Amino acid sequence: MNKIVFGFNEEFFLNEQELHKLEQTTMGQCSFVILQKDKIPDGVSISDAVAFVGAPSDEMLKKMPLLRWLQLPSAGANHFVNHPDLAKSVVLTNSSGVFGVQGAEHTLALILALAREIPLYVKQAQQHLWQQGSKCLSIDGSTATIIGFGDIGSEIAHRLKAFGTRIFAVKRNAGKVPQDADAVFDLDNFDRALNESDIVINVLPLTKETDSVINRERFDSMKRGTLFINVGRGRTVDETALIEALESGNVGGAGLDVTVEEPLPAASRLWGFSNVLITSHSLGVGPGKYQKRAALIERNLKHFILGENLENRVDRSLGY
Numbered sequence: 315m316n317k318i319v320f321g322f323n324e325e326f327f328l329n330e331q332e333l334h335k336l337e338q339t340t341m342g343q344c345s346f347v348i349l350q351k352d353k354i355p356d357g358v359s360i361s362d363a364v365a366f367v368g369a370p371s372d373e374m375l376k377k378m379p380l381l382r383w384l385q386l387p388s389a390g391a392n393h394f395v396n397h398p399d400l401a402k403s404v405v406l407t408n409s410s411g412v413f414g415v416q417g418a419e420h421t422l423a424l425i426l427a428l429a430r431e432i433p434l435y436v437k438q439a440q441q442h443l444w445q446q447g448s449k450c451l452s453i454d455g456s457t458a459t460i461i462g463f464g465d466i467g468s469e470i471a472h473r474l475k476a477f478g479t480r481i482f483a484v485k486r487n488a489g490k491v492p493q494d495a496d497a498v499f500d501l502d503n504f505d506r507a508l509n510e511s512d513i514v515i516n517v518l519p520l521t522k523e524t525d526s527v528i529n530r531e532r533f534d535s536m537k538r539g540t541l542f543i544n545v546g547r548g549r550t551v552d553e554t555a556l557i558e559a560l561e562s563g564n565v566g567g568a569g570l571d572v573t574v575e576e577p578l579p580a581a582s583r584l585w586g587f588s589n590v591l592i593t594s595h596s597l598g599v600g601p602g603k604y605q606k607r608a609a610l611i612e613r614n615l616k617h618f619i620l621g622e623n624l625e626n627r628v629d630r631s632l633g634y
Contacts, residue, residue: 545572
Protein backbone atom coordinates (compact mmCIF):
# COMPACT_ATOMS: atom_id res chain seq x y z
CA MET A 315 0.00 0.00 0.00
CA ASN A 316 1.52 3.32 -1.12
CA LYS A 317 1.24 6.04 1.51
CA ILE A 318 0.61 9.49 -0.01
CA VAL A 319 0.87 12.55 2.23
CA PHE A 320 -0.98 15.77 1.44
CA GLY A 321 0.27 18.96 3.07
CA PHE A 322 -2.53 21.54 3.11
CA ASN A 323 -2.52 25.18 4.19
CA GLU A 324 -4.47 28.36 3.41
CA GLU A 325 -3.03 28.52 -0.11
CA PHE A 326 -3.17 24.84 -1.09
CA PHE A 327 -5.96 22.40 -0.31
CA LEU A 328 -8.29 19.94 -1.97
CA ASN A 329 -11.95 19.64 -1.02
CA GLU A 330 -13.66 16.39 0.05
CA GLN A 331 -15.04 15.75 -3.43
CA GLU A 332 -11.58 16.13 -5.02
CA LEU A 333 -9.98 13.86 -2.41
CA HIS A 334 -12.69 11.24 -2.96
CA LYS A 335 -12.00 11.37 -6.69
CA LEU A 336 -8.28 10.85 -6.03
CA GLU A 337 -9.08 7.84 -3.84
CA GLN A 338 -11.04 6.34 -6.72
CA THR A 339 -8.12 7.05 -9.07
CA THR A 340 -5.73 5.06 -6.87
CA MET A 341 -7.88 1.91 -7.23
CA GLY A 342 -7.22 0.90 -3.62
CA GLN A 343 -3.45 0.97 -4.04
CA CYS A 344 -2.83 4.04 -1.85
CA SER A 345 -3.62 5.36 1.59
CA PHE A 346 -3.82 9.09 2.21
CA VAL A 347 -2.53 11.10 5.15
CA ILE A 348 -3.78 14.69 5.40
CA LEU A 349 -1.66 17.28 7.18
CA GLN A 350 -3.02 20.70 8.07
CA LYS A 351 -0.20 23.23 8.40
CA ASP A 352 2.39 20.46 8.91
CA LYS A 353 0.52 18.92 11.86
CA ILE A 354 0.72 15.12 11.78
CA PRO A 355 -2.45 13.48 13.19
CA ASP A 356 -2.02 11.68 16.50
CA GLY A 357 -0.96 8.06 16.12
CA VAL A 358 0.02 8.48 12.47
CA SER A 359 3.52 7.97 11.04
CA ILE A 360 4.75 9.31 7.71
CA SER A 361 8.12 7.52 7.82
CA ASP A 362 6.88 5.10 5.15
CA ALA A 363 5.43 7.79 2.86
CA VAL A 364 6.44 7.40 -0.79
CA ALA A 365 4.89 10.61 -2.10
CA PHE A 366 4.11 14.09 -0.80
CA VAL A 367 1.70 16.54 -2.44
CA GLY A 368 2.33 20.07 -1.20
CA ALA A 369 5.32 22.09 -0.06
CA PRO A 370 6.87 20.19 2.86
CA SER A 371 8.88 21.90 5.56
CA ASP A 372 12.47 20.83 6.24
CA GLU A 373 11.20 18.92 9.27
CA MET A 374 8.66 17.02 7.16
CA LEU A 375 11.27 16.02 4.58
CA LYS A 376 13.48 14.53 7.28
CA LYS A 377 10.57 12.37 8.44
CA MET A 378 10.06 10.78 4.98
CA PRO A 379 13.22 8.79 4.11
CA LEU A 380 11.39 6.57 1.59
CA LEU A 381 10.03 9.47 -0.46
CA ARG A 382 10.05 8.85 -4.22
CA TRP A 383 7.91 11.72 -5.54
CA LEU A 384 7.25 15.32 -4.47
CA GLN A 385 4.43 17.20 -6.22
CA LEU A 386 4.60 20.94 -5.58
CA PRO A 387 1.47 23.13 -5.64
CA SER A 388 3.50 26.00 -7.12
CA ALA A 389 5.31 26.56 -10.42
CA GLY A 390 8.48 27.67 -8.63
CA ALA A 391 10.71 24.84 -7.43
CA ASN A 392 13.91 26.68 -6.52
CA HIS A 393 13.66 25.89 -2.79
CA PHE A 394 13.66 22.14 -3.44
CA VAL A 395 15.94 21.48 -6.42
CA ASN A 396 19.08 21.38 -4.28
CA HIS A 397 17.50 20.75 -0.90
CA PRO A 398 19.89 18.74 1.32
CA ASP A 399 17.03 16.68 2.76
CA LEU A 400 15.51 15.76 -0.61
CA ALA A 401 17.35 12.79 -2.11
CA LYS A 402 18.48 13.16 -5.71
CA SER A 403 16.44 10.06 -6.56
CA VAL A 404 13.18 11.84 -5.65
CA VAL A 405 11.18 12.90 -8.70
CA LEU A 406 10.22 16.55 -8.30
CA THR A 407 7.19 17.88 -10.19
CA ASN A 408 5.65 21.35 -10.13
CA SER A 409 2.33 22.96 -11.06
CA SER A 410 3.49 24.78 -14.15
CA GLY A 411 0.58 25.36 -16.51
CA VAL A 412 -1.87 26.02 -13.69
CA PHE A 413 -1.14 29.74 -13.39
CA GLY A 414 -0.77 30.82 -17.03
CA VAL A 415 -4.10 32.52 -17.67
CA GLN A 416 -4.52 34.30 -14.34
CA GLY A 417 -0.81 35.17 -14.36
CA ALA A 418 -1.27 36.84 -17.72
CA GLU A 419 -4.39 38.67 -16.53
CA HIS A 420 -2.53 39.94 -13.46
CA THR A 421 0.36 41.12 -15.62
CA LEU A 422 -1.97 42.91 -18.02
CA ALA A 423 -3.65 44.60 -15.06
CA LEU A 424 -0.28 45.96 -13.92
CA ILE A 425 0.66 47.14 -17.41
CA LEU A 426 -2.67 48.85 -18.05
CA ALA A 427 -2.70 50.50 -14.64
CA LEU A 428 0.77 51.97 -15.15
CA ALA A 429 0.23 52.90 -18.79
CA ARG A 430 -3.01 54.75 -17.99
CA GLU A 431 -1.71 56.37 -14.77
CA ILE A 432 -4.30 54.62 -12.61
CA PRO A 433 -2.22 55.01 -9.40
CA LEU A 434 -2.32 58.79 -9.92
CA TYR A 435 -6.09 58.79 -10.35
CA VAL A 436 -6.61 56.60 -7.28
CA LYS A 437 -4.57 59.05 -5.22
CA GLN A 438 -6.48 62.03 -6.67
CA ALA A 439 -9.81 60.31 -5.95
CA GLN A 440 -8.83 59.99 -2.30
CA GLN A 441 -8.24 63.75 -2.31
CA HIS A 442 -11.46 64.50 -4.29
CA LEU A 443 -9.25 66.02 -6.99
CA TRP A 444 -10.47 66.12 -10.61
CA GLN A 445 -7.42 66.47 -12.86
CA GLN A 446 -6.16 64.72 -16.00
CA GLY A 447 -2.78 63.00 -16.02
CA SER A 448 -0.13 63.94 -18.54
CA LYS A 449 2.00 60.80 -18.90
CA CYS A 450 -0.35 58.17 -20.28
CA LEU A 451 1.22 55.59 -22.60
CA SER A 452 -0.20 53.52 -25.44
CA ILE A 453 0.13 49.75 -25.54
CA ASP A 454 -1.01 49.73 -29.17
CA GLY A 455 2.12 50.08 -31.29
CA SER A 456 4.45 49.46 -28.36
CA THR A 457 7.17 46.82 -28.06
CA ALA A 458 7.34 44.44 -25.11
CA THR A 459 10.14 42.09 -24.10
CA ILE A 460 9.01 39.04 -22.16
CA ILE A 461 11.91 37.44 -20.29
CA GLY A 462 10.96 33.86 -19.60
CA PHE A 463 8.62 32.51 -22.25
CA GLY A 464 7.00 29.59 -20.50
CA ASP A 465 3.36 29.10 -19.61
CA ILE A 466 2.75 32.55 -18.12
CA GLY A 467 5.02 34.34 -20.59
CA SER A 468 3.33 32.85 -23.63
CA GLU A 469 -0.13 33.68 -22.25
CA ILE A 470 0.99 37.28 -21.67
CA ALA A 471 2.25 37.48 -25.26
CA HIS A 472 -1.03 36.14 -26.63
CA ARG A 473 -2.99 38.87 -24.86
CA LEU A 474 -0.58 41.69 -25.63
CA LYS A 475 -0.80 40.77 -29.32
CA ALA A 476 -4.50 41.63 -29.16
CA PHE A 477 -3.46 45.13 -28.03
CA GLY A 478 -1.26 45.57 -31.10
CA THR A 479 2.06 45.04 -29.31
CA ARG A 480 5.27 43.80 -30.92
CA ILE A 481 6.66 40.94 -28.82
CA PHE A 482 10.28 39.98 -28.16
CA ALA A 483 10.64 36.60 -26.42
CA VAL A 484 13.66 35.83 -24.25
CA LYS A 485 14.34 32.15 -23.56
CA ARG A 486 17.20 30.11 -22.15
CA ASN A 487 17.90 28.89 -25.68
CA ALA A 488 16.57 31.04 -28.51
CA GLY A 489 15.69 28.50 -31.19
CA LYS A 490 12.51 28.92 -33.23
CA VAL A 491 10.45 32.08 -32.80
CA PRO A 492 7.53 31.12 -30.51
CA GLN A 493 3.89 31.67 -31.37
CA ASP A 494 2.77 35.28 -30.78
CA ALA A 495 6.40 36.51 -30.73
CA ASP A 496 8.07 38.61 -33.42
CA ALA A 497 11.64 37.75 -32.48
CA VAL A 498 13.44 35.54 -29.98
CA PHE A 499 16.65 36.07 -28.00
CA ASP A 500 18.60 33.83 -25.65
CA LEU A 501 19.25 34.65 -22.01
CA ASP A 502 22.80 35.83 -22.66
CA ASN A 503 22.06 38.22 -25.51
CA PHE A 504 18.89 40.25 -25.14
CA ASP A 505 20.18 43.80 -24.54
CA ARG A 506 19.04 44.87 -28.03
CA ALA A 507 15.52 43.75 -27.16
CA LEU A 508 15.63 45.83 -23.96
CA ASN A 509 16.90 48.85 -25.87
CA GLU A 510 13.92 48.72 -28.26
CA SER A 511 11.19 47.93 -25.71
CA ASP A 512 8.61 50.17 -24.08
CA ILE A 513 7.62 47.40 -21.65
CA VAL A 514 9.89 44.79 -20.07
CA ILE A 515 8.22 41.84 -18.33
CA ASN A 516 10.24 39.44 -16.20
CA VAL A 517 8.72 35.98 -15.74
CA LEU A 518 11.93 34.09 -14.93
CA PRO A 519 12.20 31.31 -12.37
CA LEU A 520 15.05 31.57 -9.88
CA THR A 521 18.10 29.48 -10.78
CA LYS A 522 21.85 29.97 -10.49
CA GLU A 523 21.72 31.31 -14.04
CA THR A 524 18.96 33.83 -13.40
CA ASP A 525 19.98 35.15 -9.96
CA SER A 526 20.15 38.99 -10.37
CA VAL A 527 20.20 38.60 -14.17
CA ILE A 528 18.22 41.86 -14.42
CA ASN A 529 21.08 43.98 -13.10
CA ARG A 530 22.34 47.55 -13.42
CA GLU A 531 23.70 46.95 -16.93
CA ARG A 532 20.35 45.56 -18.04
CA PHE A 533 18.45 48.53 -16.63
CA ASP A 534 20.92 50.84 -18.39
CA SER A 535 20.12 49.02 -21.65
CA MET A 536 16.42 49.89 -21.38
CA LYS A 537 14.81 52.83 -23.13
CA ARG A 538 14.26 55.82 -20.89
CA GLY A 539 10.81 55.61 -19.34
CA THR A 540 10.41 51.86 -19.80
CA LEU A 541 7.66 50.14 -17.82
CA PHE A 542 9.16 47.23 -15.87
CA ILE A 543 7.04 44.34 -14.61
CA ASN A 544 8.29 41.55 -12.36
CA VAL A 545 5.99 38.55 -11.96
CA GLY A 546 8.79 35.97 -11.91
CA ARG A 547 10.98 35.72 -8.82
CA GLY A 548 12.26 38.62 -6.72
CA ARG A 549 15.88 37.56 -6.66
CA THR A 550 16.14 37.53 -10.46
CA VAL A 551 16.24 41.35 -10.19
CA ASP A 552 18.92 43.51 -8.59
CA GLU A 553 16.60 45.61 -6.42
CA THR A 554 19.17 48.31 -5.70
CA ALA A 555 19.67 48.77 -9.44
CA LEU A 556 15.89 48.91 -9.95
CA ILE A 557 15.55 51.64 -7.33
CA GLU A 558 18.34 53.63 -9.00
CA ALA A 559 16.63 53.23 -12.40
CA LEU A 560 13.35 54.47 -10.93
CA GLU A 561 15.07 57.46 -9.34
CA SER A 562 16.83 58.38 -12.58
CA GLY A 563 13.68 57.98 -14.66
CA ASN A 564 15.22 55.29 -16.83
CA VAL A 565 12.41 53.08 -15.56
CA GLY A 566 9.22 55.08 -15.86
CA GLY A 567 7.14 52.81 -13.66
CA ALA A 568 7.25 49.35 -12.15
CA GLY A 569 4.69 46.67 -11.34
CA LEU A 570 6.12 44.25 -8.78
CA ASP A 571 4.29 41.13 -7.75
CA VAL A 572 7.49 39.71 -6.22
CA THR A 573 10.43 41.19 -4.33
CA VAL A 574 13.77 39.93 -3.05
CA GLU A 575 12.50 39.80 0.52
CA GLU A 576 8.89 38.83 1.13
CA PRO A 577 6.96 40.37 2.72
CA LEU A 578 8.65 43.52 1.47
CA PRO A 579 10.07 45.28 4.56
CA ALA A 580 8.29 48.46 5.62
CA ALA A 581 11.60 50.32 5.33
CA SER A 582 12.08 49.42 1.65
CA ARG A 583 12.38 52.47 -0.58
CA LEU A 584 10.17 50.75 -3.15
CA TRP A 585 7.11 51.65 -1.08
CA GLY A 586 7.82 55.35 -1.57
CA PHE A 587 7.49 55.57 -5.36
CA SER A 588 4.19 56.87 -6.71
CA ASN A 589 4.84 55.05 -10.00
CA VAL A 590 5.40 51.61 -8.43
CA LEU A 591 2.59 49.10 -7.92
CA ILE A 592 3.27 46.31 -5.42
CA THR A 593 0.81 43.40 -5.41
CA SER A 594 2.14 41.19 -2.59
CA HIS A 595 2.88 38.01 -4.60
CA SER A 596 -0.79 37.66 -5.48
CA LEU A 597 -0.47 36.50 -9.10
CA GLY A 598 -1.60 33.03 -8.06
CA VAL A 599 -4.66 34.24 -6.17
CA GLY A 600 -7.96 33.49 -7.87
CA PRO A 601 -10.44 30.69 -8.60
CA GLY A 602 -8.97 29.58 -11.93
CA LYS A 603 -6.04 27.61 -10.53
CA TYR A 604 -7.85 25.22 -8.18
CA GLN A 605 -9.58 23.05 -10.75
CA LYS A 606 -6.52 22.92 -13.02
CA ARG A 607 -4.21 22.02 -10.14
CA ALA A 608 -6.53 19.31 -8.85
CA ALA A 609 -6.70 17.81 -12.36
CA LEU A 610 -2.91 17.85 -12.64
CA ILE A 611 -2.52 16.10 -9.27
CA GLU A 612 -5.08 13.47 -10.31
CA ARG A 613 -3.25 12.76 -13.58
CA ASN A 614 0.14 12.56 -11.90
CA LEU A 615 -1.16 10.31 -9.12
CA LYS A 616 -2.46 7.92 -11.76
CA HIS A 617 0.90 8.07 -13.61
CA PHE A 618 2.73 7.35 -10.34
CA ILE A 619 0.63 4.28 -9.55
CA LEU A 620 1.07 2.91 -13.07
CA GLY A 621 4.81 3.60 -13.12
CA GLU A 622 4.45 6.10 -15.98
CA ASN A 623 6.38 9.32 -16.58
CA LEU A 624 5.07 12.17 -14.45
CA GLU A 625 3.94 15.48 -15.93
CA ASN A 626 5.81 18.72 -15.12
CA ARG A 627 8.98 16.96 -14.04
CA VAL A 628 11.53 19.50 -12.83
CA ASP A 629 15.08 19.23 -14.17
CA ARG A 630 16.89 19.62 -10.88
CA SER A 631 20.15 20.49 -12.65
CA LEU A 632 18.47 23.48 -14.32
CA GLY A 633 16.17 24.46 -11.47
CA TYR A 634 12.86 24.34 -13.39
